[in-house]
C-alpha cells in the first residue's frame with residue numbers, strides 16, 4: 260500500500276452565522292487506506308464531508324486533493340472572491356473568473372472524489388441501472404450532434420457506461436435487481452446502490468457517510484468486506500463517517516476523532532480506543548475522570 264497523502268486538510272474552519280461548526284481542523288488521509296471520521300453527535304463530521312466534497316464552501320483553511328494525477332484545491336474550484344493581487348496577475352484573474360462562472364462540486368468529483376449521503380439520495384423512481392447511468396453523465400460523450408447522429412464514439416461511450424454500471428452492480432451484489440425501481444430495494448440494498456453509484460464516477464477516494472446506519476449485523480459484515488474490496492482490489496481510498504464503533508475499529512487503518520468542531524485525536528484503532536479524551540467525549544465525562552469504552 261502506497262503511503263503518500265491523497266487528501267490534506269489544513270486549518271479548516273466552517274461557520275454558520277454564529278455557529279462555529281468546525282474550528283481549525285487538520286488531518287491527512289493516506290492513499291490506499293480506509294480511514295474513519297468519528298465523534299459524538301453534532302461534532303462536525305458531516306460538515307467536514309460537505310466541505311471536502313464541495314457541498315459547502317468552507318469559511319477558511321485549505322483542502323488539497325491529490326488525485327487524477329494532479330493537485331486540486333477544493334475550495335478554489337468552488338469559486339472564490341477576487342483578491343487585489345488578481346488584478347495584477349491576468350492568469351490568476353482568469354482562473355478565478357473561470358471557477359466563479361463554471362466551478363462547483365462537479366469539479367471535485369471530476370478531480371477524483373465521490374461520496375454517499377447519510378440520508379440515501381437515489382432517484383427512487385428510476386431503475387437501479389438508470390441510477391448508475393445518470394451518475395456517469397460527465398464521462399459519457401454528450402455532444403448534441405454525436406447524440407443525434409448516434410456516432411460510433413457516442414455508441415461506444417454508452418456501451419462503456421452500461422458495462423461499468425453492471426460491473427459495479429456485480430461488486431455490490433445487485434446485478435439481479437438491475438431493472439427494478441431503486442425505491443423498491445431494501446434499505447441495505449439502497450445503501451449498496453449508493454456506493455456503486457459513487458464508484459461509477461471512477462473516484463480515487465470515496466467518502467461514505469454512515470454506510471452502516473440501519474443495517475443488520477450480517478449486512479454490516481458484508482459492507483465491511485465490500486469496503487475492503489474497494490481498498491484492496493480497486494486501489495480506492497475510503498473515508499467514512501460511522502457510529503458503529505465495532506465496524507470502525509475492525510476496518511480502519513486510521514481514525515480522526517472530532518468533538519465540538521475540533522480534532523481531539525488521530526491514530527490507529529488501538530491508540531484511539533484507549534485515548535482518554537476520546538473516551539471522555541463519547542461518554543460525556545470530564546477529562547481526567549476514570550471511564551472505559
Ligand SMILES: Nc1ncnc2c1ncn2[C@@H]1O[C@H](COP(=O)(O)OP(=O)(O)OP(=O)(O)O)[C@@H](O)[C@H]1O
Pocket residue numbers: 275278279280298299300301302303304305306307
Ligand atoms: N447547514 C447548517 N446550518 C446551520 N448549522 C449547521 C448546518 N450544518 C451543520 N450545522 C451545525 O454544525 C454542527 C455540526 O453538525 P454536523 O451535522 O456536522 O455534526 P455530525 O458530527 O455530523 O453529527 P451527527 O453524528 O449527528 O450526524 C451542529 O451544531 C449543527 O447544528
